[in-house]
Amino acid sequence: MNQHAYSTEGLTKNQSLVMNELSKAGGPLGAYAILDQLRDRGFRAPLQVYRALDKLVEAGLVHKLESLNAFVACRQPGCEGHETTAFMICETCGQTTEISDSALAKRLKKLAGDFEFALRETTIELRGTCHLCSTN
Amino acid sequence: MNQHAYSTEGLTKNQSLVMNELSKAGGPLGAYAILDQLRDRGFRAPLQVYRALDKLVEAGLVHKLESLNAFVACRQPGCEGHETTAFMICETCGQTTEISDSALAKRLKKLAGDFEFALRETTIELRGTCHLCSTN
């Protein structure tokens, strides 16, 4: 367990604060945006945010969107298949959709296998325009 | 055509220099690493590198690896299927392998279609350990 237990999830104080901001946002946030949001809660330096994010990503509660250099709260609490999650990112409205597709995961595993590559983590990000933005 | 024609490929002087560095490297390079390599060829500012990279990526000669914030020369000259290229990145030796898999591309297109998402570009990056590094 954890030393402080500030949260229902066994997160530390800083981790809870960062997690809370990401949940409130409902979409991707940059580390510095999070920092700004948390200045009045005592945050002063980027490292405080990055350390919390590292743990949250590790715990599977947060995903990093590499093509945005941003972070997003996991859609569902116990986000399974965390290693092979795909994201659709609307370049117009910024909305992101999290997808877990087993066929996709399977194909990637097979490709890695073909190259005798020990797969640890995958990044799959689809950029384009979402339905809503296309029709407007 | 191009104004200077410094290269066999119709690239400008700066584009050729950057392309040449990436080809020599045989692996991913950060923009500032390229800049440092080209200081004695007259490069002084990041923008010179980024402008060249933009054109090279647009021309399909170079890929950006989002999870490394780095750039890599395209494996084959006329890299087709440029929109749906996957990369395997060895976290030990840094080597990258470029993969074009039509089944993968098809599956991604289908997923986008299911969500009525107008796909523009995809990023697929597999991180792990390559065969060589696993056995050593």
Next chain:
DNA sequence: CCCAGTTGTGTAACTGTATAACGTGTGCGA
């Protein structure tokens, strides 16, 4: 030929993203 538009280039300053290198405090087990 000249002019206007486009594209490539050079330079400086700046914002944004991320990490290194310190040191401090706290809980926990040997």
Next chain:
DNA sequence: TCGCACACGTTATACAGTTACACAACTGGG
């Protein structure tokens, strides 16, 4: 109680990418 692991705080710095402005070189049409 000693040391270890871990969260935390602070400063500085490295790396990534952009904005703004100016100039040079080619291009196309009148």
